[in-house]
Amino acid sequence: MLGNFAYCNPTKLYFGDESLKYLNTELPKYGANVVLIYGGGSIKKNGIYDEVVKILKENGKNVAEIAGVMPNPTLEKLYEGVEIARAHKADLLLAVGGGSVCDYAKAVSVSVNCDEDPWEKYYLKFEEPDCEIVPVGCVLTMVGTGSEMNAGAVITNRETKMKIGHVFADESVMPRFSILNPKYTLTLPHYQMVSGIYDIFNHICEQYFSGEDDNTSDYISEGLMRSVINSSRIANKDPQNYEARSNIMWTATWALNTLVAKGKSTDWMVHMLGQAVGAHTDATHGMTLAAVSLPYYRHIMPYGLAKFVRFAKNVWNIDTAGKTDEQIANEGLAAMEDWMRELGLVMNISELGANEEMLEAIAGSTIVMTGGYKTLEHNEIVDIFRESL
Amino acid sequence: MLGNFAYCNPTKLYFGDESLKYLNTELPKYGANVVLIYGGGSIKKNGIYDEVVKILKENGKNVAEIAGVMPNPTLEKLYEGVEIARAHKADLLLAVGGGSVCDYAKAVSVSVNCDEDPWEKYYLKFEEPDCEIVPVGCVLTMVGTGSEMNAGAVITNRETKMKIGHVFADESVMPRFSILNPKYTLTLPHYQMVSGIYDIFNHICEQYFSGEDDNTSDYISEGLMRSVINSSRIANKDPQNYEARSNIMWTATWALNTLVAKGKSTDWMVHMLGQAVGAHTDATHGMTLAAVSLPYYRHIMPYGLAKFVRFAKNVWNIDTAGKTDEQIANEGLAAMEDWMRELGLVMNISELGANEEMLEAIAGSTIVMTGGYKTLEHNEIVDIFRESL
Numbered sequence: 001m002l003g004n005f006a007y008c009n010p011t012k013l014y015f016g017d018e019s020l021k022y023l024n025t026e027l028p029k030y031g032a033n034v035v036l037i038y039g040g041g042s043i044k045k046n047g048i049y050d051e052v053v054k055i056l057k058e059n060g061k062n063v064a065e066i067a068g069v070m071p072n073p074t075l076e077k078l079y080e081g082v083e084i085a086r087a088h089k090a091d092l093l094l095a096v097g098g099g100s101v102c103d104y105a106k107a108v109s110v111s112v113n114c115d116e117d118p119w120e121k122y123y124l125k126f127e128e129p130d131c132e133i134v135p136v137g138c139v140l141t142m143v144g145t146g147s148e149m150n151a152g153a154v155i156t157n158r159e160t161k162m163k164i165g166h167v168f169a170d171e172s173v174m175p176r177f178s179i180l181n182p183k184y185t186l187t188l189p190h191y192q193m194v195s196g197i198y199d200i201f202n203h204i205c206e207q208y209f210s211g212e213d214d215n216t217s218d219y220i221s222e223g224l225m226r227s228v229i230n231s232s233r234i235a236n237k238d239p240q241n242y243e244a245r246s247n248i249m250w251t252a253t254w255a256l257n258t259l260v261a262k263g264k265s266t267d268w269m270v271h272m273l274g275q276a277v278g279a280h281t282d283a284t285h286g287m288t289l290a291a292v293s294l295p296y297y298r299h300i301m302p303y304g305l306a307k308f309v310r311f312a313k314n315v316w317n318i319d320t321a322g323k324t325d326e327q328i329a330n331e332g333l334a335a336m337e338d339w340m341r342e343l344g345l346v347m348n349i350s351e352l353g354a355n356e357e358m359l360e361a362i363a364g365s366t367i368v369m370t371g372g373y374k375t376l377e378h379n380e381i382v383d384i385f386r387e388s389l
Numbered sequence: 390m391l392g393n394f395a396y397c398n399p400t401k402l403y404f405g406d407e408s409l410k411y412l413n414t415e416l417p418k419y420g421a422n423v424v425l426i427y428g429g430g431s432i433k434k435n436g437i438y439d440e441v442v443k444i445l446k447e448n449g450k451n452v453a454e455i456a457g458v459m460p461n462p463t464l465e466k467l468y469e470g471v472e473i474a475r476a477h478k479a480d481l482l483l484a485v486g487g488g489s490v491c492d493y494a495k496a497v498s499v500s501v502n503c504d505e506d507p508w509e510k511y512y513l514k515f516e517e518p519d520c521e522i523v524p525v526g527c528v529l530t531m532v533g534t535g536s537e538m539n540a541g542a543v544i545t546n547r548e549t550k551m552k553i554g555h556v557f558a559d560e561s562v563m564p565r566f567s568i569l570n571p572k573y574t575l576t577l578p579h580y581q582m583v584s585g586i587y588d589i590f591n592h593i594c595e596q597y598f599s600g601e602d603d604n605t606s607d608y609i610s611e612g613l614m615r616s617v618i619n620s621s622r623i624a625n626k627d628p629q630n631y632e633a634r635s636n637i638m639w640t641a642t643w644a645l646n647t648l649v650a651k652g653k654s655t656d657w658m659v660h661m662l663g664q665a666v667g668a669h670t671d672a673t674h675g676m677t678l679a680a681v682s683l684p685y686y687r688h689i690m691p692y693g694l695a696k697f698v699r700f701a702k703n704v705w706n707i708d709t710a711g712k713t714d715e716q717i718a719n720e721g722l723a724a725m726e727d728w729m730r731e732l733g734l735v736m737n738i739s740e741l742g743a744n745e746e747m748l749e750a751i752a753g754s755t756i757v758m759t760g761g762y763k764t765l766e767h768n769e770i771v772d773i774f775r776e777s778l
Contacts, residue, residue: 002571002635004405009398012560015651016393171401182391216616216636220643223612227605234603246391247605250651254609262404262639 002215002263009257011149012177015250017242019181020051026137026177027059031091034061035084037105039069039097043141046187052096052139064088066108069097071285072156072163072278073104075119081108082118085134095138095175098196099145099285102138103165106153106173109134123155123164129173138178143185143249144196144286146203146256148178156279161365163279165271180253182246186239193239194343195286197232197248201225202270202289203255209297210264210372212306221260222314227251229315229339236343267372270296273384276366283352290345291352294337295387299380301329304373308332349388359385391604391652398646400538401566404639406631408568409440415526415566416448420480423450424473426494428458428486432530435576441485441528453477455497458486460674461545461552461667462493464508470497471507474523484527484564487585488534488674491527492554495542495562498523512544512553518562527567532574532638533585533675535592535645537567545668550754552668554660569642571635575628582628583732584675586621586637590614591659591678592644598686599653599761601695610649611703616640618704618728625732656761659685662773665755672741679734680741683726684776688769690718693762697721738777748774 014022027034034056043049056063066081085093085108095105111118113131121127138148146152151173154165185193208221228251234244254260273296274288281288301308309325312318312332320328337347346352354362363381376384403411416423423445432438445452455470474482474497484494500507502520510516527537535541540562543554574582597610617640623633643649662685663677670677690697698714701707701721709717726736735741743751752770765773 002404002632002639004407006401006403006411008401012395012397014395015391018393022395213632214619214636216613216620216639216643219612219616219619220609221612222615223608223610224605226611227608230603230608231605243391243602247603250391250605254605254648259643 005262007258007262008171009149009174010171011174013149013180013253014177015180017181017183019179020055020139022179023052023055023139024059027056027061027092030135032060032062033064033089033091035064035066035088035090035093037066037069037081037093037095037097037101037108039101041067043096046184048096048139048141048184052094056094064090069101069104071100072154072282073100073107075155075157075159078104078107078111078118078155082111085112090134093134093136095136096141098140098142099147102136102140102147102175103145103153103155105136105138106147106151106175107155109136110168110173119155119157122166123157126166128168128170133172136175138175140178140180140249141184142188142192142196143252144199146200146252148175148180149253149257150174152256154275161279163275164367165275180249182242182249185245185249186242190239190344191284193235194232194345195284195290196252197228197235197286197343198290198340198345199286200228200248200252200255202286202293204228204260205293206268206270207261207264207266208311209300209304209307210266212304215263217260217262217264218310224251224255224260225315228255232343233339265371267369267375269369269372269376272367272369273381276362277349277352277354279365280358280362281353287346287352288349290340291347291349292384292388294333294340294347295384297333299384299387300372300374301333305329307373349385354385354389356386356389394651396647396651397560398538398563399560400563402538402569402642403566404569406570406572408570409444409528411568412441412444412528413448416445416450416481419524421449421451422453422478422480424453424455424477424479424482426455426458426470426482426484426486426490426497428490430456432485435573437485437528437530437573441483445483453479458490458493460489461543461671462489462496464544464546464548467493467496467500467507467544471500474501479523482523482525484525485530487529487531488536491525491529491536491564492534492542492544494525494527495536495540495564496544498525499557499562508544508546511555512546515555517557517559522559522561525564527564529567529569529638530573531577531581531585532641533588535589535641537564537569538642538646539563541645543664550668552664553756554664569638571631571638574634574638575631579628579733580673582624583621583734584673584679585641586617586624586675586732587679587729587734588675589617589637589641589644591675591682593617593649594682595657595659596650596653596655597700598689598693598696599655601693604652606649606651606653607699613640613644613649614704617644621732622728654760656758656764658758658761658765661756661758662770665751666738666741666743668754669747669751670738670742676735676741677738679729680736680738681773681777683722683729683736684773686722688773688776689761689763690722694718696762738774743774743778745775745778
């Protein structure tokens with residue numbers, strides 16, 4: 001049942017191998033002071049940094065930089081960036097990188113003019129911004145998080161070992177524009193590519209696996225899942241396949257821009273589990289999700305059996321003749337496991353640095369959400385992590 | 390292949406049985422002068438008019454009206470509305486009705502401040518507006534056209550018997566907000582309901598049937614088609630089923646808000662054929678599409694066989710074992726025909742008032758587009774219309 005909801009996603013997307021030139025269309029809309037935000041410097045090696053800086057200069061921009069935004073951006077880094085953006089009187093925050101860089105830019109954007117502590121306000125109290133939000137633009141170089149077209153921003157507090165994502169309700173937090181050039185993703189290492197692919201797939205799963213009803217969102221989700229499965233198999237064998245990489249990039253955007261969540265009561269428990277692993281190990285986001293997914297889904301399957309049967313039939317084309325619902329559902333998850341192994345995803349958390357002794361602590365820092373098929377108890381979370389070892 | 394494109398759709402949607410109250414959220418954003426636009430007066434019978442006027446008054450608006458917007462709104466009516474909006478110094482055009490009323494409001498919005506003749510500029514030369522566009526809001530009472538979240542506006546010139554749709558490239562032409570309350574659609578006559586349903590389905594088909602490549606848009610389209618087929622069967626038996634009607638309403642919006650056209654080279658030939666029939670008969674839009682679709686698709690099938698095979702498998706679950714591609718494709722179209730007959734759609738143009746003597750004239754006013762599987766010659770168009778009789 002779709003229920004009552006609002007939908008608004010004003011982010012302007014420029015997609016394709018020639019999309020960077022549209023920075024020239026967007027930059028004149030903002031004041032002169034731009035803060036360029038990027039990560040570990042790969043954009044300097046592959047030339048994207050030089051191209052972007054050239055365009056900024058041609059548009060007469062006064063540029064400051066926040067460099068070294070790490071995967072799982074930290075609260076310390078957020079504080080540092082806020083100071084830089086304030087000192088520069090930023091008119092635009094231009095993120096050039098993957099989801100962590102875009103997330104980070106959004107976290108800065110709601111904190112520059114905020115008098116309160118952003119961790120306290122946005123990540124512990126989950127409040128909405130009541131200050132002026134600095135506009136954000138993105139040039140995406142990695143695919144998976146969907147951060148380029150949503151109002152989400154995940155920040156990690158290393159001190160308290162909490163990795164928390166806040167999806168802001170206010171669409172003003174969404175990037176004003178994002179430039180999506182699939183070519184930029186062609187040079188990513190295989191590990192990063194498949195990690196992003198699993199992140200996409202899991203975003204769809206998180207929204208799909210809730211409710212029993214017949215909802216347009218689930219049909220769109222099935223289409224997106226079929227697309228990403230198909231393109232990922234092509235890209236896994238041939239990472240330079242532009243068509244496959246462009247479909248993956250586009251699917252990523254639509255997997256997490258609120259569309260397929262409409263009418264769904266999502267709990268995002270795979271992310272809660274994976275983020276707890278990430279906070280304790282600093283592992284790559286998509287791989288933390290991959291490592292906990294199957295133990296989690298096998299655990300909740302009995303509570304949402306009809307949806308797992310539908311998943312098996314509509315996403316994995318499982319032949320249902322003469323089988324029980326449990327058999328069909330299990331075959332669906334087995335097909336998903338085959339696909340995950342084919343891609344070379346990390347299938348257990350011990351590979352990511354977790355061990356038996358850490359399970360209680362990781363489980364303790366897992367945020368438990370409601371809205372899915374089963375609200376997890378602490379002992380169930382420990383069991384799922386143990387299964388994931 | 391997705392290619393290079395831009396995507397931006399800033400329309401804010403309020404969806405659900407309580408969505409009308411969000412007019413109170415939107416109205417304060419605009420000046421005092423509102424032009425209320427509606428059709429034949431059904432909104433006065435079902436109480437929506439009174440509810441909307443009450444909210445307008447409570448928000449202190451100064452309201453003028455354009456009443457009697459007809460299905461297939463005419464150029465004369467456009468000229469009349471432009472005069473009313475100019476005289477009222479309209480700050481907001483509030484359309485309350487179906488696709489024709491929304492289309493009409495958008496046509497007025499780009500014409501109020503335009504010095505040139507709108508028919509000449511927008512419908513013959515297909516130019517973009519270079520004047521200030523008056524904001525449009527919609528309260529949707531019928532489902533199908535997707536006009537609530539796109540920049541399209543179809544206008545009919547009765548004098549020249551031309552019905553032309555212009556999908557503006559400028560996203561400022563899109564409604565600023567649209568209120569989608571599925572309850573408003575529950576009282577529609579069956580004929581109108583299924584006509585809207587076919588309009589939705591055909592919008593998706595028009596975008597799906599182009600290209601041979603593997604494109605995320607096609608996967609989303611298949612999901613939307615499966616959703617509308619499923620919900621339409623429920624609504625056809627039980628028109629008061631809110632869940633089915635809400636899924637249909639939501640699918641309609643996403644079938645024609647530019648998303649599933651990304652990466653596709655569409656020709657919209659079913660609409661070109663149907664609109665020519667509409668211009669000569671004034672028949673209901675969705676029924677003109679239904680009446681010409683199967684003869685058209687059977688005609689172009691050999692030129693896009695692989696896609697028709699995919700359509701049969703992924704949309705209609707046709708069992709492919711031991712069959713040729715032609716057989717599979719034909720079975721897909723036969724399944725589509727069964728569904729259309731089940732809904733009670735008009736399956737030929739003679740029921741809509743066309744006859745053998747009119748075929749040449751209707752074919753003559755059919756706009757021929759490229760970008761699909763086959764660019765039609767005049768004699769092919771006549772043949773398709775003859776098959777549709």
